[in-house]
Amino acid sequence: MISKQPPFRIRFIVIVVFLSLATVAGQAAIEGLFSYESGTKYTYSYTINNTDGAFDISAFALEFNLIPDWNQDDTGIGGDVTVAPGWIAQAGFPTLGSSAQDMLSFSSLSDVLVGDTLGGFSFASSYAPGNVTCYEFSAFGDSSFGSVVGPVVPEASTVWAGILPTGLLGYHFLRAGLCTWAQASVNDKL
Amino acid sequence: MTGLRKRLLIVALCLVVVLGVSVVVLMAAPPPAISSLAVAPLSLRLGEQFSVEVDATGASSGSLFVDFRPTAPKLLRLPLSFDGTKWVGGGQIPTDIVLQNDVNITFQAILMNATGQRGQKSKAVLLHRNPPSPKITWSQNQIEVTLSTGESTEKDLTFSSTLALQDVVIEPVPEIAPFLSVQPGALASVPADQDQPVRLSVHVPAGATLGTYEGTVHIRSGTRTVPQTVKVIVNAWNESAPTAGLTFNFPPFERPSQIRVDNRDNGDTLIRFQLQNTEGVTFTAFGILMRPKSLTVDLQQWFDENVDIDGVLMSSGAFEEQQLQNGLPALIAVRPIPIEYQGGPIEEGYMASPTGDRIISIAQSNATDIDEFGYTQQAVIQMMRQVLGAIKFVQ
Numbered sequence: 001m002i003s004k005q006p007p008f009r010i011r012f013i014v015i016v017v018f019l020s021l022a023t024v025a026g027q028a029a030i031e032g033l034f035s036y037e038s039g040t041k042y043t044y045s046y047t048i049n050n051t052d053g054a055f056d057i058s059a060f061a062l063e064f065n066l067i068p069d070w071n072q073d074d075t076g077i078g079g080d081v082t083v084a085p086g087w088i089a090q091a092g093f094p095t096l097g098s099s100a101q102d103m104l105s106f107s108s109l110s111d112v113l114v115g116d117t118l119g120g121f122s123f124a125s126s127y128a129p130g131n132v133t134c135y136e137f138s139a140f141g142d143s144s145f146g147s148v149v150g151p152v153v154p155e156a157s158t159v160w161a162g163i164l165p166t167g168l169l170g171y172h173f174l175r176a177g178l179c180t181w182a183q184a185s186v187n188d189k190l
Numbered sequence: 191m192t193g194l195r196k197r198l199l200i201v202a203l204c205l206v207v208v209l210g211v212s213v214v215v216l217m218a219a220p221p222p223a224i225s226s227l228a229v230a231p232l233s234l235r236l237g238e239q240f241s242v243e244v245d246a247t248g249a250s251s252g253s254l255f256v257d258f259r260p261t262a263p264k265l266l267r268l269p270l271s272f273d274g275t276k277w278v279g280g281g282q283i284p285t286d287i288v289l290q291n292d293v294n295i296t297f298q299a300i301l302m303n304a305t306g307q308r309g310q311k312s313k314a315v316l317l318h319r320n321p322p323s324p325k326i327t328w329s330q331n332q333i334e335v336t337l338s339t340g341e342s343t344e345k346d347l348t349f350s351s352t353l354a355l356q357d358v359v360i361e362p363v364p365e366i367a368p369f370l371s372v373q374p375g376a377l378a379s380v381p382a383d384q385d386q387p388v389r390l391s392v393h394v395p396a397g398a399t400l401g402t403y404e405g406t407v408h409i410r411s412g413t414r415t416v417p418q419t420v421k422v423i424v425n426a427w428n429e430s431a432p433t434a435g436l437t438f439n440f441p442p443f444e445r446p447s448q449i450r451v452d453n454r455d456n457g458d459t460l461i462r463f464q465l466q467n468t469e470g471v472t473f474t475a476f477g478i479l480m481r482p483k484s485l486t487v488d489l490q491q492w493f494d495e496n497v498d499i500d501g502v503l504m505s506s507g508a509f510e511e512q513q514l515q516n517g518l519p520a521l522i523a524v525r526p527i528p529i530e531y532q533g534g535p536i537e538e539g540y541m542a543s544p545t546g547d548r549i550i551s552i553a554q555s556n557a558t559d560i561d562e563f564g565y566t567q568q569a570v571i572q573m574m575r576q577v578l579g580a581i582k583f584v585q
Contacts, residue, residue: 059265093259106253139267141284
């Protein structure tokens with residue numbers, strides 16, 4: 001999504017949200033973004049920020065209370081899911097929710113070591129954004145969890161309670177210059 | 191120049207074609223085909239080792255994911271390596287999972303080919319709620335000591351565990367705890383399959399109620415008590431006055447007892463332990479016989495020449511050598527006497543004095559009055575072995 005810039009004559013609205021999982025010291029963060037092009041799907045993008053993590057990340061899982069409307073295993077060219085090199089995607093076993101999107105590092109060579117950051121994870125869904133539970137795992141049984149932006153079943157109350165504040169939060173980051181991708185989109189729009 | 195350009199163009203085209211064909215071939219390569227995924231054992235416990243075998247074709251690398259969700263947010267990844275015929279790997283189930291019930295966990299083998307295409311196969315494996323039970327092996331299953339009040343003795347033994355243990359406590363049950371101390375009584379950890387020395391110190395305090403006390407020494411690891419124990423029997427008995435150069439212990443009886451010594455012409459000395467039956471008649475419960483022995487003959491030789499002349503008793507296993515509580519070796523009757531035996535009367539046990547100049551044996555009286563004291567025939571034999579083993583020699 002970072003390199004994908006909207007055309008100059010824009011007839012659609014772009015909303016950008018930046019939410020971070022890294023709220024606890026010593027815990028890695030799964031950072032989530034979403035974008036929306038009117039008439040199409042939401043695209044959810046994720047980055048593993050293990051700068052302050054306690055263990056190397058070999059997998060993360062997003063848990064939903066919905067039936068995914070994307071092919072969770074399809075990481076081929078033009079597929080519904082994109083992953084970083086050396087990673088695979090598949091439907092996982094949710095710990096609490098009704099479905100899960102797993103992102104698995106195939107070997108230790110592609111793990112996100114403590115201190116490192118790795119992006120390149122995304123999928124598209126028609127479900128609107130909200131907060132979903134996210135688990136991160138090491139290859140040896142460690143885990144931690146938090147919440148991150150992800151697709152949720154829309155409810156009238158959560159649409160306004162969730163999107164509007166996060167949209168405003170995203171706008172705050174745009175204005176603060178914390179998200180270069182967001183700035184580019186807005187500049188193009190202008 | 192034109193010719194050179196043409197040639198370069200042809201070479202470039204060829205390279206493009208070769209590259210394109212290679213890409214097409216690689217992209218067309220089928221994903222790895224997994225025909226089977228075997229996990230052993232198929233039901234696991236916390237902390238247990240497992241192994242996997244994957245039959246697959248067309249793979250260049252492999253990983254195994256063990257997924258504990260939704261039971262626990264835990265995921266293990268283990269490498270699979272190709273041993274020439276199969277993809278193999280293994281690992282250990284973590285111990286830090288809290289299970290309320292037996293659950294299924296998922297083993298998933300994922301194999302990739304050179305182009306990154308994957309094949310995968312999953313298998314559900316039962317995870318038992320209870321962790322594996324360690325099995326303890328003690329160097330001795332039973333210890334029996336006979337002491338009089340104020341006396342002490344020590345017994346050294348070892349145990350080993352099939353699994354590593356943490357927070358280990360070695361303790362006697364309350365029935366024998368007043369007489370027993372265990373060193374060490376606690377260990378932070380015990381490695382698997384290693385002999386661990388333990389010393390049992392037995393003491394019958396002055397004023398203790400005489401009798402026979404039975405119990406076990408067991409091992410606890412955390413909150414779990416291991417079922418394999420050592421049986422401990424403490425005979426807190428009376429001790430005789432020095433008689434014919436020795437003292438011996440005997441159980442407390444509710445009626446008067448006395449000791450009679452007969453010095454025979456042939457040099458033998460017979461110590462009779464006598465009780466009164468319910469009618470007040472004195473009878474002999476057992477006798478300790480002392481016979482002179484040549485110093486050049488050991489216990490086994492003496493036994494072969496004087497008792498087991500045909501060699502039947504030892505070869506049939508009716509008698510065996512045992513180490514008595516007093517540290518002396520003895521030949522003890524442990525099985526019925528075979529009918530092939532043609533010799534004379536046989537006593538329950540034989541041992542040599544520490545100086546080697548006497549044979550001390552113990553025999554049951556023909557009188558059956560001791561039944562009145564609640565002793566079965568087997569209990570009498572057991573009692574006599576203890577009497578023999580607790581004999582102390584005095585000047």
